[in-house]
Amino acid sequence: MIEIENVRKSFGSLEVLKGINLTVAKGEVVTIIGGSGSGKSTLLTCINGLEPIDSGRIKIDGTEVHARSTDLNKLRQKVGIVFQQWNAFPHLTVLENVMLAPRKVLGLSQEKAEEIAVKQLTHVGLAEKLAVYPNRMSGGQQQRMAIARALAMSPTYMLFDEVTSALDPMLVGEVLDTLRMLASEGMTMICVTHEMKFAREVSDRVAFFHQGVMAEIAPPEQLFDAPQNAETKKFLAATH
Amino acid sequence: MFNYTFHWNQALKALPQMLDGALVTLQIALLSMIIGMAIAIALTLFRLSGNRLLGGFATAWVEVARNTPALFQIYMAHFGLGNFGIHLSPFVALLVGIAFNNAGYLAENFRGALKAIPETQTRAGRSLGMTSLQAFRLIVMPQMLRVAFLPATNQMVWAILMTSLGVTVGMNTDLAGVTQELNARSFRTFEFFAIAAVIYYVIAKAVTLAARVFAARMFRY
Ligand SMILES: Nc1ncnc2c1ncn2[C@@H]1O[C@H](COP(=O)(O)OP(=O)(O)OP(=O)(O)O)[C@@H](O)[C@H]1O
Ligand SMILES: [Mg+2]
Numbered sequence: 001m002i003e004i005e006n007v008r009k010s011f012g013s014l015e016v017l018k019g020i021n022l023t024v025a026k027g028e029v030v031t032i033i034g035g036s037g038s039g040k041s042t043l044l045t046c047i048n049g050l051e052p053i054d055s056g057r058i059k060i061d062g063t064e065v066h067a068r069s070t071d072l073n074k075l076r077q078k079v080g081i082v083f084q085q086w087n088a089f090p091h092l093t094v095l096e097n098v099m100l101a102p103r104k105v106l107g108l109s110q111e112k113a114e115e116i117a118v119k120q121l122t123h124v125g126l127a128e129k130l131a132v133y134p135n136r137m138s139g140g141q142q143q144r145m146a147i148a149r150a151l152a153m154s155p156t157y158m159l160f161d162e163v164t165s166a167l168d169p170m171l172v173g174e175v176l177d178t179l180r181m182l183a184s185e186g187m188t189m190i191c192v193t194h195e196m197k198f199a200r201e202v203s204d205r206v207a208f209f210h211q212g213v214m215a216e217i218a219p220p221e222q223l224f225d226a227p228q229n230a231e232t233k234k235f236l237a238a239t240h
Numbered sequence: 241m242f243n244y245t246f247h248w249n250q251a252l253k254a255l256p257q258m259l260d261g262a263l264v265t266l267q268i269a270l271l272s273m274i275i276g277m278a279i280a281i282a283l284t285l286f287r288l289s290g291n292r293l294l295g296g297f298a299t300a301w302v303e304v305a306r307n308t309p310a311l312f313q314i315y316m317a318h319f320g321l322g323n324f325g326i327h328l329s330p331f332v333a334l335l336v337g338i339a340f341n342n343a344g345y346l347a348e349n350f351r352g353a354l355k356a357i358p359e360t361q362t363r364a365g366r367s368l369g370m371t372s373l374q375a376f377r378l379i380v381m382p383q384m385l386r387v388a389f390l391p392a393t394n395q396m397v398w399a400i401l402m403t404s405l406g407v408t409v410g411m412n413t414d415l416a417g418v419t420q421e422l423n424a425r426s427f428r429t430f431e432f433f434a435i436a437a438v439i440y441y442v443i444a445k446a447v448t449l450a451a452r453v454f455a456a457r458m459f460r461y
Contacts, residue, residue: 050363074369076366076367077368077369083360083363083364085360086358086361089361089364091461100368100378101369104370104378106369134461150367
């Protein structure tokens with residue numbers, strides 16, 4: 001379970017998160033939508049401790065992320081994250097990209113790490129690309145590789161930050177299909193996305209962020225078809 | 241118009257001596273690169289440290305090394321330090337001067353290479369549970385090496401050519417030094433220096449070529 005309690009975070013004088021509360025249960029898929037600069041990415045990077053917070057707390061399976069005593073490197077093995085872009089390690093082949101952390105962080109043997117990597121790459125449809133360098137692949141393939149790389153650590157939770165927004169429209173589908181597959185397998189996920197159709201389909205709940213506040217959160221049918229908040233209505237009207 | 245008779249035979253007889261000198265030249269260049277590299281890494285760390293004293297020291301080093309004549313740097317190592325009672329042999333002074341120059345150029349090269357690797361690469365590594373040291377060692381450094389490699393090769397070539405400045409501090413065992421002594425004894429200036437130039441050229445080309453082959457094998461992406 002991910003528990004976010006009253007989290008506040010500023011960059012200098014700019015308050016980016018103004019008291020966020022959100023609990024994500026095991027197996028749940030929560031998507032976050034909202035305008036640019038509303039704090040969506042910041043929240044994700046706070047969840048896996050890449051960014052410190054100013055107040056409040058975030059707990060993952062009961063462990064407080066920003067407590068001094070917390071071993072973040074250990075905690076991050078539980079929480080996979082895929083960013084918008086620049087995810088691939090260009091100097092490593094696809095297989096090496098996925099094997100690296102299992103080898104060096106989990107300390108698995110070469111054989112075991114390779115077995116896991118091949119399995120995950122097959123899972124996302126990249127079994128034929130093992131020996132290829134990332135720059136020889138499309139953006140969509142690189143994103144799927146990044147997903148496989150995160151999955152190779154056997155995370156309990158996955159965070160996705162607009163993983164399709166840097167892609168050609170042609171390539172969005174294949175990456176969303178991969179996310180759908182994960183959702184259907186019961187992975188606990190928080191997805192920041194601009195793909196409303198996708199959000200409607202896969203989410204248990206959809207959260208709308210506006211200027212650092214979670215203005216509304218509800219099951220997709222309700223949030224998309226009968227939004228309560230005035231800002232949500234405005235946002236949806238503008239994006240439809 | 242010219243009434244100079246070439247005496248290539250006499251000059252060519254000295255070839256083995258000159259090749260011995262070339263070995264010394266290579267030795268100095270190589271040593272100066274190793275020392276320069278080590279110092280450059282330290283200077284780069286100083287500049288990243290955020291400590292103003294260390295950062296200022298490193299920046300000053302880089303500025304002086306890159307914006308003053310290499311000849312002065314070698315002179316300083318020999319005669320300049322001599323004024324303070326630190327007497328370095330021509331060999332050591334030459335080595336120190338070139339290493340000083342190398343360190344400045346390589347530190348700037350490293351800084352550029354480091355800048356060329358996006359911060360997101362470290363983030364991606366950290367998010368997989370790597371420590372910052374692991375992320376640097378496994379992700380940033382290998383990419384940095386590729387960016388820094390060819391400029392470092394150029395510096396190696398430059399170091400080889402800089403060794404010839406050793407004659408000004410009394411160096412007489414490297415290729416330039418040997419050539420200069422042969423010249424002083426025989427006055428066959430053109431022949432000796434032409435042969436020496438060919439040897440420098442061949443060494444420089446060989447280094448560049450070897451580096452290309454090495455890079456093609458090492459950096460395959
Ligand atoms: N490292 C940082 N330093 C300073 N300001 C930052 C930093 N990261 C984000 N911000 C600012 O915080 C605000 C929220 O950024 P964030 O990236 O979380 O928004 P977002 O909701 O993900 O937007 P987008 O949809 O454009 O990705 C923005 O105004 C941004 O400029
Ligand atoms: Mg964002």
